[in-house]
Amino acid sequence: MVQYPPFQSRHEQTRAVNVRDQIQMALAIADPPLLKSLLVNCLPAIASPFHIGAVSSQVSIPIKDQPSADGIVQYEAIRxxxxxxxxxxxxxxxxxxxxxxxxxxxxxxxxxxxxxxxxxxxxxxxxxxxxxxxxxxxxxxxxxxxxxxxxxxxxxxxxxxxxxxxxxxxxxxxxxxxxxxxxxxxxxxxxxxxxxxxxxTTLPQKVLIAIRTDTYGFAETLQQLNRQRDALGIAKAILVCQTASELEIQAFIKQNISLYPATDLILPVQANCQLCARHECPMNHRPDSPIVMCRGFLVESEFV
Structure with a gap:
């Protein structure tokens, strides 16, 4: 096993890792089964598990005069x-x-x-x-x-x-x-x-991965996705989001965009229940909490 230096936990210095960073890190270190799950279990599915060969990912892809794309999943489509x-x-x-x-x-x-x-x-x-x-x-x-x-x-x-x-x-x-x-x-x-x-045997395929923020509505999200698809020459896209209404889901799907729940990609991070803003959690503010890693940790200063 690779031994890493004992870095200080980031939330102890400043704040917890935000959702976008967590998802991008998950994509960056994802193994093939997770990436295949992203392609197979999004709605609607991009590909069948029997049609996917080798798979890999890239994150934070720069685009000229535009914000960087969150990620790209590359895979070999078995033909x-x-x-x-x-x-x-x-x-x-x-x-x-x-x-x-x-x-x-x-x-x-x-x-x-x-x-x-x-x-x-x-x-x-x-x-x-x-x-x-x-x-x-x-x-x-x-x-x-x-x-x-x-x-x-x-x-x-x-x-x-x-x-x-x-x-x-x-x-x-x-x-x-x-x-x-x-x-x-x-x-x-x-x-x-x-x-x-x-x-x-296979043809190379690319799928754009976009992470939706709560500050962007449907039109803004779709506009940014379309600009990135056009700039990168990628037709298929997956939108990773925490929340979406039934109407939004239907609208994105009609625009050839698949959806995937963010919770399935968020990595567990080091947590301190006494500092967490998730007041609905039964472990919230408990000094005797046994939780050391959590997918939902959010410090008070980030809670809005």
Whole structure:
């Protein structure tokens, strides 16, 4: 465990950390499960948990001539997955003609994509990691790596459909080039029915995170969010707020803005119940309070 210097508690010097700072710190140190929860459990949800790959966050993003954006969550949207099993392969009927299965196979692979580069002059270890993270098993990886330069490794995949399910089959061919310096290059192309797969496995996505303050009404909040979305080129946004009326919730959702409760992101801070302004709390002003960390600690000087 990392040992940090024994800093004095901030509220003992001046004041407790305000809500915006708490939420930004929570985003800055958040682990992938928390960030995925933000994307999945906001209203309406940004993505399904089955469609989210790697995820990370940034906070306090500067914007020219505007207040800094509170945060951005970046994630990989999964668009294609490796199939567990292959569709039935081409078979010939007893009279020498094409079977129903072979015709179907021909149909779903009738179009060919352009050649794509998956890895360019990479050492062996990163290439193995890339293929493993994609879903290939060790025997498949070894088969891909040992192919002669003129051969292709074939695998069946599923692309995402309009309902968010992986139901559209396509055939993917991968070839490997080995270089004298020990590096490798991987190319691939896809054979599909109608819609060409739009990536190898994932597409990068960004979601703007805004923290609503109690001093901003609906119009001011929406105006600031729209300016930031336009400046950063990000369409999707999540508004983190402590309170919102039913009418405001409906209005924000209509403007393509999801909402998330601030209480789920506020970090517990060192607390002193004798100094806290939360008079509704049963521990308020009690010298014998056992509470040392609290999500709702608020010193009297901040209470308005």
């Amino acid at each position: 294609c997955v490796l199939a567990d099993s292959c569709p039935q392969l081409e078979q010939v009927s007893s009279n020498g003609g094409w079977t129903k299965e072979s015709k179907e196979l021909t149909r779903i692979t009738q179009h060919e994509s352009e050649l794509h580069t998956l890895a360019q002059n990479l050492p062996l270890a990163p290439v193995i990691s890339l293929l493993s993270n994609t879903g290939f098993q060790q025997d498949q990886i070894q088969e891909i790596l040992r192919l002669p330069h003129y051969a292709w490794h074939k695998s069946w995949w599923y692309a995402i459909d309009s309902e968010g399910n992986f139901t559209i089959p396509f055939l993917r061919c991968i070839r490997t080039f080995h270089y004298p310096d020990g590096t490798l290059t991987l190319h691939y192309k896809d054979f599909y029915d109608q819609k060409k797969p739009d990536c190898f």
